[in-house]
Amino acid sequence: MENLIYTLHDFMLHTKTITYVLMGVALVSFVGYWKFLTGREEKMRKY
Amino acid sequence: MSHDQKKFWHAGNILTAIILAGGLVLTFLRFYKGIGAVSNLDDNNPWGLWIGFDLMCGVALAAGGYVTSASCYLFGMKHYHSAVRPAITTAFLGYFFVVVALLYDLGHPWRLPYPLVYSQGTTSLLFEVGLCVSLYVSVLFIEWSPAAFEWLGMRKLRNIAVKLTLPLTIMGVVLSTMHQSSLGALFLIAPGKLHPLWYSSFMPVFFFISSMVAGTSMVIFEGTLAHKGLHRMMDETHLKEANGVAFGFAKAASFILAGYFFIKVFDITMDDDWKYLATGYGAIFLVEMFGFVLLPSFLYAIGVREKNLKIVRIASVLGVLGIVVNRFNVSMVAFNWQLPAAERYFPSLMEVGISIFVVTLIITTYRFITTRMPVLFEHPEYKDAH
Amino acid sequence: MHRRKFLSLLGGAGIASTLGTTKAKAASNASFDGYPDAMGVLHDSSRCIGCRKCEEGCNTVNHLPKPEKSFDDLSVLDTKRRTSATVHTVVNKYNVAGLDHPIFRKQQCNHCMEPACASACFVKAFTKNSDGSVTYNGDVCVGCRYCMIACPYSVPTFEYDDPLDPLIQKCTMCHPLIKEGKLPGCVQSCPKEALTFGKRSDLIEIARERIRKYPERYVNKIYGETEAGGTNWLYLAPVKHTELGQPVVGKKSAPELTAGALGAVPMVVGIWPVLLTGAYAISKRKEKIAAEDQKAAVAQAINETQSAADDKLKAAMEKAAKDKEASIERETKKAVANAEKEFEAKLAALQNPESEEVEESSKPEGDA
Incomplete structure (x- = not known):
C-alpha cells in the first residue's frame, strides 16, 4: 500500500475514510454493548 | 385565541410581514442573478456574513440544546427539566435554519448532500462539520418531535421518541463536541490569513468551550424574551423552575467564561503573541477578552451572588453578543488581516437583509410552535410520563 | 518506527495532546515525499521583463475570454492585479526601493505538493496528479469556497456572477497539454526563458546552480521549495520574496495543520x-x-x-x-x-x- 500513496493528503484520505466508517460502527456498538452490560440489572426508569 | 386573531396585525406582526416579504425578494435575486449580484464576496474574501453570522453564530447559539439536555438527563439536574423542551426547540430551529441559510451561500445548493452520499472528502474539517450537523439536525428533530406528537395526539410515536431520549442525548453531546470544535478547526488550515491573536492550534477547544457559554447564555436570554412575549403559554412548573434555571446556568456560564479567559491567556503566552496587543488588532482582541469574556463572567457572578435576575439577564445579553463578536473576529475581522484595506470585506446591505430574513424566520417559527405545542408547558395528558 | 508508534499511542491517550499539530507525522509510519516524477515550473524574476506574453499564452490555450485591454498594453502593469475566474495568471510589477528597474513576478496556482485546496475540499473535487498538477472537477463541486479560504496563496477563484453553475477556476498547469507531451501555455510563450518547465527535483538543482553561479543576482532562497510542504512551482528572485508580494508561508502542509483536529474526532x-x-x-x-x-x-x-x-x-x-x-x-x-x-x-x-x-x-x- 505504501508505495501506492505518494502524498500525505492521499494517505489521510485513505485512513480517515476508514476511520469514519469505524466511528459509525463504534457509536452503534456502544448502545448494544451497554444493553448487554446492564441487561441483568433491574430496569431503571428512562424518562 | 379569538382575541389574538383580532389583534393579529399589530406592530410586531406587520414588521415580521415586511421582513419576510423583503426576504423573498432578496431570495429571488440571489437565486436568479447569482451570489455576486447580492453580496460583497470576492476572490480574496470567499466567506462573509452568511458564514460568519448565519453558520458560525447560528450553530454556537443553538448549543443550548445539548447543554440543557445533558445537564438534565445525563448529569441528573432534574430541576432543569422544564427548560429542556424550549432549549431543544430553539436548537432544532437554529440548526434547521443554519442549513437553510447555507443554501444561499453555496454555489450549488442542490448538491449539499454530495459530501455525505456521493463524494466523501474525509480530510476536510468541513466534511466533519457537514456530517455532524446533518446527523445532529436529525437527532434534534427526534428529540423535539414529542412536542409535535403530543400536540397532534400521536401517542405511540411520541412514546417511541421519548424512549430514545438517553441515547439521543449522548449522541447530541458527542456530535456537538465534534462540530462545535470543528467550526474552529476550519481555520487551522489558514495560519497565514488569520491574525495570530486569534489563530491557535487550540481553536477547536476555544470554539467548543465558548459554545457552552453560548448555549447557557442563550437559554437565559431566550427565557427573558419568552417571559415577555409568551408568558401565557407557560405552566406553573415552568414558571417555578425558570429562575432556578437562570441562576444555575448563570453560575455555569460565569465559571466557564473564567476558564475560557485563562486558556486564551495561556495560548497567547505559548505562541508569544503578547507583542500584538499594542496594535489595532490587539485593541480589538482586548475588547473581546475584557468586554465580552471577563465582564459577562463577572456580571453573572454578581447576579448569582445577589440573586438578582436582572443582572443575570444583562450578563446573558453580553454573553450572546460575545459569541457573535468572537465568531465575527475569527471569520471576518481578523481574517485576511494582511490584505490592504481596499481588498477587505464588508457585508452588503442585501447580505445583511438575508441574514435578518433568516433570523425572522426562526423567531416566527418559534412563536408558531410555542403558541401551539407543549413546549413551555407540559401537555396535561402526559404530565406523569416525565 | 517503534518510537513513532509509541508516540502515536501517547497522542491517542489524551484529547489535548491529539490536538497538537505533530500528530500527522507520528500517525503515519511512512513519510510522503510526493510523486517522484512530478513536473514543475521555475520562474526567474531576474529574467522576467513583464511582457505579458505568458498571460496571452494562458488565455489562448485555456480558451478564456479576451480581456478589454489587449495583452500588448503594458499600462495594466501599473495597478496590482490578481487572478480571477477568467484570468488564470497575472504578472505584477514591483518597484523595489534601491533598485533602478522594476521587478516582475508571475502568479498563478503554485500546485502544492500537499494541496490545501484538496485537503479542504469536502467532496474531493481537487486531485494532485502524478505529473505534479492540481486539477479540479466541477461536477462534484458544491460551491462552498472553503478551498479559497484554505489556499495560502488565495489562488482559487469563483464565478460569483453565474447563478446556475458557478465553479472554481484556477491554473491547471495545463495538465491536458502535459499529457500530450506539450509545454504549459505560459511556458511556451515566454520569450526570455524566465519560465523553465521540468521535473521538480531537476528544477531545484537548476535553481541552486543559478544561485551558486550568480550569487549577486539572486537572494539565496528558492520560494516554493518548502512553503506549505513544498510547491511544484518554484521562484527565484533578486530581492526578498516578500518585496514581490509573496506571502510568508510556513513549512507545514495543509494536512499537517489539520491532522491534529481530525485525529481528535475519533477520540x-x-x-x-x-x-x-x-x-x-x-x-x-x-x-x-x-x-x-x-x-x-x-x-x-x-x-x-x-x-x-x-x-x-x-x-x-x-x-x-x-x-x-x-x-x-x-x-x-x-x-x-x-x-x-x-x-x-x-x-x-x-x-x-x-x-x-x-x-x-x-x-x-x-x-x-
Whole structure:
C-alpha cells in the first residue's frame, strides 16, 4: 500500500475514510454493548 | 385565541410581514442573478456574513440544546427539566435554519448532500462539520418531535421518541463536541490569513468551550424574551423552575467564561503573541477578552451572588453578543488581516437583509410552535410520563 | 518506527495532546515525499521583463475570454492585479526601493505538493496528479469556497456572477497539454526563458546552480521549495520574496495543520459516550442511593414513631394499671374504713335508734 500513496493528503484520505466508517460502527456498538452490560440489572426508569 | 386573531396585525406582526416579504425578494435575486449580484464576496474574501453570522453564530447559539439536555438527563439536574423542551426547540430551529441559510451561500445548493452520499472528502474539517450537523439536525428533530406528537395526539410515536431520549442525548453531546470544535478547526488550515491573536492550534477547544457559554447564555436570554412575549403559554412548573434555571446556568456560564479567559491567556503566552496587543488588532482582541469574556463572567457572578435576575439577564445579553463578536473576529475581522484595506470585506446591505430574513424566520417559527405545542408547558395528558 | 508508534499511542491517550499539530507525522509510519516524477515550473524574476506574453499564452490555450485591454498594453502593469475566474495568471510589477528597474513576478496556482485546496475540499473535487498538477472537477463541486479560504496563496477563484453553475477556476498547469507531451501555455510563450518547465527535483538543482553561479543576482532562497510542504512551482528572485508580494508561508502542509483536529474526532467518538454514560450512571446511582436512604429514613422514622407510641401507650397502660391498683387500694381502704365506720355506726345505732346515716354512707361503696 505504501508505495501506492505518494502524498500525505492521499494517505489521510485513505485512513480517515476508514476511520469514519469505524466511528459509525463504534457509536452503534456502544448502545448494544451497554444493553448487554446492564441487561441483568433491574430496569431503571428512562424518562 | 379569538382575541389574538383580532389583534393579529399589530406592530410586531406587520414588521415580521415586511421582513419576510423583503426576504423573498432578496431570495429571488440571489437565486436568479447569482451570489455576486447580492453580496460583497470576492476572490480574496470567499466567506462573509452568511458564514460568519448565519453558520458560525447560528450553530454556537443553538448549543443550548445539548447543554440543557445533558445537564438534565445525563448529569441528573432534574430541576432543569422544564427548560429542556424550549432549549431543544430553539436548537432544532437554529440548526434547521443554519442549513437553510447555507443554501444561499453555496454555489450549488442542490448538491449539499454530495459530501455525505456521493463524494466523501474525509480530510476536510468541513466534511466533519457537514456530517455532524446533518446527523445532529436529525437527532434534534427526534428529540423535539414529542412536542409535535403530543400536540397532534400521536401517542405511540411520541412514546417511541421519548424512549430514545438517553441515547439521543449522548449522541447530541458527542456530535456537538465534534462540530462545535470543528467550526474552529476550519481555520487551522489558514495560519497565514488569520491574525495570530486569534489563530491557535487550540481553536477547536476555544470554539467548543465558548459554545457552552453560548448555549447557557442563550437559554437565559431566550427565557427573558419568552417571559415577555409568551408568558401565557407557560405552566406553573415552568414558571417555578425558570429562575432556578437562570441562576444555575448563570453560575455555569460565569465559571466557564473564567476558564475560557485563562486558556486564551495561556495560548497567547505559548505562541508569544503578547507583542500584538499594542496594535489595532490587539485593541480589538482586548475588547473581546475584557468586554465580552471577563465582564459577562463577572456580571453573572454578581447576579448569582445577589440573586438578582436582572443582572443575570444583562450578563446573558453580553454573553450572546460575545459569541457573535468572537465568531465575527475569527471569520471576518481578523481574517485576511494582511490584505490592504481596499481588498477587505464588508457585508452588503442585501447580505445583511438575508441574514435578518433568516433570523425572522426562526423567531416566527418559534412563536408558531410555542403558541401551539407543549413546549413551555407540559401537555396535561402526559404530565406523569416525565 | 517503534518510537513513532509509541508516540502515536501517547497522542491517542489524551484529547489535548491529539490536538497538537505533530500528530500527522507520528500517525503515519511512512513519510510522503510526493510523486517522484512530478513536473514543475521555475520562474526567474531576474529574467522576467513583464511582457505579458505568458498571460496571452494562458488565455489562448485555456480558451478564456479576451480581456478589454489587449495583452500588448503594458499600462495594466501599473495597478496590482490578481487572478480571477477568467484570468488564470497575472504578472505584477514591483518597484523595489534601491533598485533602478522594476521587478516582475508571475502568479498563478503554485500546485502544492500537499494541496490545501484538496485537503479542504469536502467532496474531493481537487486531485494532485502524478505529473505534479492540481486539477479540479466541477461536477462534484458544491460551491462552498472553503478551498479559497484554505489556499495560502488565495489562488482559487469563483464565478460569483453565474447563478446556475458557478465553479472554481484556477491554473491547471495545463495538465491536458502535459499529457500530450506539450509545454504549459505560459511556458511556451515566454520569450526570455524566465519560465523553465521540468521535473521538480531537476528544477531545484537548476535553481541552486543559478544561485551558486550568480550569487549577486539572486537572494539565496528558492520560494516554493518548502512553503506549505513544498510547491511544484518554484521562484527565484533578486530581492526578498516578500518585496514581490509573496506571502510568508510556513513549512507545514495543509494536512499537517489539520491532522491534529481530525485525529481528535475519533477520540471524541470513542471516549465521550463512555464518559457521558458514566455521568448518567453515576447520577442514576446517586438517585438510587438517595431514594434508598430516603426509604430507610422514612422506615426508621416510622419505627421510631411506632416505638415511641408503643412506649407511651405502655406507660399510659402501666399508669392506668397503677392508678387502678391505687384506686382499688384506696377504695378498699375507704371501703374498709367505711365498713369500720358502718360497723361502728351500726354498733352505735344498735346503741341508739337513728338509722338515716347508715343508708347514706353505703353509697360510695356502690360507685367504686
